[in-house]
Amino acid sequence: MKIGIIGLGLIGGSMGLDLRAQGFPVLGVSRRAQTCQQAIELGVADQASMDLSLMTDADLIVLCTPLAVMESTLAALRPYLSSDAIVTDVGSVKEPVVRHLSPLWPNFVGAHPMAGTAESGIEAAQRDLFVGRPYVITPHSTTPPDAVQKVRDIAIALRAKVYECSPKAHDRAVAWISHLPVMISATLIAACMSEEKPEIIELAQQLASSGFRDTSRVGGGNPELGMMMARFNRTELLRSLSCYRDQLDLFIDDIKQENWLAIEAKLKNTQSARSFFVEKKD
Amino acid sequence: MKIGIIGLGLIGGSMGLDLRAQGFPVLGVSRRAQTCQQAIELGVADQASMDLSLMTDADLIVLCTPLAVMESTLAALRPYLSSDAIVTDVGSVKEPVVRHLSPLWPNFVGAHPMAGTAESGIEAAQRDLFVGRPYVITPHSTTPPDAVQKVRDIAIALRAKVYECSPKAHDRAVAWISHLPVMISATLIAACMSEEKPEIIELAQQLASSGFRDTSRVGGGNPELGMMMARFNRTELLRSLSCYRDQLDLFIDDIKQENWLAIEAKLKNTQSARSFFVEKKD
Numbered sequence: 310m311k312i313g314i315i316g317l318g319l320i321g322g323s324m325g326l327d328l329r330a331q332g333f334p335v336l337g338v339s340r341r342a343q344t345c346q347q348a349i350e351l352g353v354a355d356q357a358s359m360d361l362s363l364m365t366d367a368d369l370i371v372l373c374t375p376l377a378v379m380e381s382t383l384a385a386l387r388p389y390l391s392s393d394a395i396v397t398d399v400g401s402v403k404e405p406v407v408r409h410l411s412p413l414w415p416n417f418v419g420a421h422p423m424a425g426t427a428e429s430g431i432e433a434a435q436r437d438l439f440v441g442r443p444y445v446i447t448p449h450s451t452t453p454p455d456a457v458q459k460v461r462d463i464a465i466a467l468r469a470k471v472y473e474c475s476p477k478a479h480d481r482a483v484a485w486i487s488h489l490p491v492m493i494s495a496t497l498i499a500a501c502m503s504e505e506k507p508e509i510i511e512l513a514q515q516l517a518s519s520g521f522r523d524t525s526r527v528g529g530g531n532p533e534l535g536m537m538m539a540r541f542n543r544t545e546l547l548r549s550l551s552c553y554r555d556q557l558d559l560f561i562d563d564i565k566q567e568n569w570l571a572i573e574a575k576l577k578n579t580q581s582a583r584s585f586f587v588e589k590k591d
Numbered sequence: 592m593k594i595g596i597i598g599l600g601l602i603g604g605s606m607g608l609d610l611r612a613q614g615f616p617v618l619g620v621s622r623r624a625q626t627c628q629q630a631i632e633l634g635v636a637d638q639a640s641m642d643l644s645l646m647t648d649a650d651l652i653v654l655c656t657p658l659a660v661m662e663s664t665l666a667a668l669r670p671y672l673s674s675d676a677i678v679t680d681v682g683s684v685k686e687p688v689v690r691h692l693s694p695l696w697p698n699f700v701g702a703h704p705m706a707g708t709a710e711s712g713i714e715a716a717q718r719d720l721f722v723g724r725p726y727v728i729t730p731h732s733t734t735p736p737d738a739v740q741k742v743r744d745i746a747i748a749l750r751a752k753v754y755e756c757s758p759k760a761h762d763r764a765v766a767w768i769s770h771l772p773v774m775i776s777a778t779l780i781a782a783c784m785s786e787e788k789p790e791i792i793e794l795a796q797q798l799a800s801s802g803f804r805d806t807s808r809v810g811g812g813n814p815e816l817g818m819m820m821a822r823f824n825r826t827e828l829l830r831s832l833s834c835y836r837d838q839l840d841l842f843i844d845d846i847k848q849e850n851w852l853a854i855e856a857k858l859k860n861t862q863s864a865r866s867f868f869v870e871k872k873d
Contacts, residue, residue, distance in 0.1 A: 423798060423800060442800075443797065443798050443800075445798065472794070472797060472798070474794055478790070478791060478794060479794075481786075481788075481791050482791055482794040482795040482798055483795075483798060485782075485783045485786060485791070485795045486783065486795045486798055486799040486800070486802070486803040487798075487800070487802055487803065489779065489782070489783075490779060490802050490803055490806035490807075491802070492842055493775055493778075493779055493806070493839070494806050495842070495857070495858055495861040496775075496835060496838045496839045496842055497771065497772060497775055497835065498861035498864050498865050498868075499838045499841075499842075499857065499860070499861055499864075500767075500771070500831065500834045500835040500837075500838045501767045501768065501771075501864075501868070502860070502861075502864050503834050503837075503838060504763075504767060504834070506763075508760070509760060509763050509764050509767070512754070512756060512760060512761075512764040513764040513765075513767045513768045513868070514867045514868050515725065515754060516705060516725050516727065516754070516764055516765060516768055516769075517768040517868040517869060518705060518724075518725075518768070518769070520768070520769055520772050520773070520808075520809045521768040521769065521772055521868055521869070522868075522869045523805040523806070523808050523809065524772035524775070524776050524805070524806055524808070524809055525772075525861075525865050525868065525869070526802075526805045526806070527802045527805065527806055528858075528861055528865070529861055529862045529864075529865030529866075529869075530862065531862075532855050532856075532858035532859045532862055533855065535854070535855075535858045536851055536854050536855040536858060539845075539846050539851070539854050540849075540851050543846060543849070546846060547843065547846055547847065549782065550839070550842070550843050550846070551843075552782045552785050552786070553778060553779065553782040553839075554836075554839060554840075554843070555782075555785075556778045556781040556782045556785060557775070557778045557832070557835075557836060557839070558836075559781075560774055560777070560778055560781075560832070561829065561832050561833075561836070563821075564821050564825060564828060564829055564832070565829065567822075567825070569818055569821070569822050572817070572818050572821050573814050573815065573817075573818040574814075575777070575781065576777055576810075576814035576817040576818060577814045578781070578784070579777040579780035579781055579784075579807075579810050579811055580811045580812065580813075580814055582780050582781075582783075582784050582811075583780050583807050583810070583811030584811070585796045586780075586783070586795070586796050586799040586803055586804075586807065587799060587803070587804045587807070587811075
């Protein structure tokens with residue numbers, strides 16, 4: 310099975326490294342000549358080109374482009390694909406991707422390998438990036454089971470943990486645990502900066518420690534990624550933000566009314582609930 | 592200068608270890624006989640007792656009890672104190688402590704050494720816990736400068752970074768960077784648990800990764816500590832929560848109105864603002 314990878318950044322590059330090591334021939338496409346050259350030098354791909362016609366020979370193509378250009382990339386790619394080629398993607402939102410790309414290619418299988426580092430670009434590509442990480446495959450009602458199985462085989466070759474669910478379920482779940490945290494964490498920073506007294510901001514900056522650092526980390530991350538989450542997972546993100554706001558109001562009311570025991574009980578619940586999200590991870 | 596420490600947990604115990612190592616004689620008081628014995632065995636104190644009369648010889652006494660019993664402890668301690676003894680504390684909220692304890696003892700100096708670990712109790716006491724950490728001293732208008740200087744000397748002996756500000760400024764600053772993060776982080780967990788579909792909660796738990804882990808960490812911490820922050824720093828916490836809620840509404844409105852460029856600009860601001868809170872720390 311020949312693998313095609315379109316978009317040779319951190320994700321596409323890391324995938325190429327591992328799949329070549331497993332014996333799969335890898336063909337890479339990038340918009341930039343320099344990236345194609347690096348792909349060969351770093352061992353990300355056996356062949357690399359700026360021309361989508363390289364994909365004529367590929368059996369399974371992974372779209373590793375930004376969400377905003379997935380659809381146009383598949384449309385441009387289509388004339389070069391062999392009729393039984395399978396196309397999958399790595400986008401972090403699935404409902405709009407599956408909705409727009411499935412009509413373009415019946416053998417399209419939406420997927421989201423949930424791995425990454427703080428770095429980006431082909432220079433950041435690394436072996437074993439996906440080991441033990443979730444690889445969520447999101448077929449819809451008409452996705453051919455054979456195509457799903459081929460994507461599953463790739464995820465297993467990368468030693469990821471494979472999950473399968475609907476695009477909608479994926480988007481709702483990641484809104485809770487990935488996209489909502491970015492927004493509430495960014496809001497923390499924005500709120501601190503809204504303090505009117507400069508001497509208090511300065512003191513707060515001096516006293517900030519691990520609690521602030523951890524809570525603000527994802528809100529201080531790549532602005533483009535955060536904007537893409539909001540744009541492509543808008544419905545589910547707004548839903549989770551609305552629930553969050555309701556819970557925040559309940560907390561504020563408890564503090565206003567000095568319901569200390571209710572607050573302690575709530576914090577006990579959140580303490581024990583958290584363990585179901587973070588235990589046995591990494 | 593003989594040091595008295597009342598309350599031999601993580602903070603009091605760690606302070607005793609370092610101050611004894613610096614050559615200060617240390618007298619310790621705990622409510623529990625076993626803790627007194629451990630204090631001697633672990634080298635936290637030269638003498639330890641359940642009886643406050645041990646403090647008769649102390650020149651500087653550090654109250655390391657929970658916030659809720661600071662005032663009653665000082666009231667019980669007062670008959671044993673030599674008239675020029677200095678009393679300080681380690682409470683994480685300063686305005687109510689200074690307001691209630693200063694009238695009981697003119698040589699009282701409020702302070703907050705901002706150090707800790709996830710552990711608690713005398714078994715968790717460790718050397719160098721305060722090295723490089725903020726030690727905030729919060730005198731008020733009538734606090735004797737000599738007494739402030741003595742507390743400053745202790746903080747410097749612990750190799751902490753000394754800051755001085757009003758109790759009110761301290762409480763406002765820590766509301767932003769310590770108490771608000773706990774509440775918004777706990778609210779994240781509560782919001783996730785409010786999801787109605789069990790299969791989505793289960794999927795979210797499986798997919799949760801470092802972003803969720805970091806953002807939820809302080810909200811899943813010791814419930815009693817969170818409740819104490821809310822109770823003793825209620826006014827400043829409510830103020831910061833109200834500002835937070837306003838900022839959250841602005842974010843939600845931008846997403847509703849699909850102001851993607853405004854969201855990206857805001858995330859760029861939070862990314863650069865965060866660096867002023869977290870750079871060159873730890």
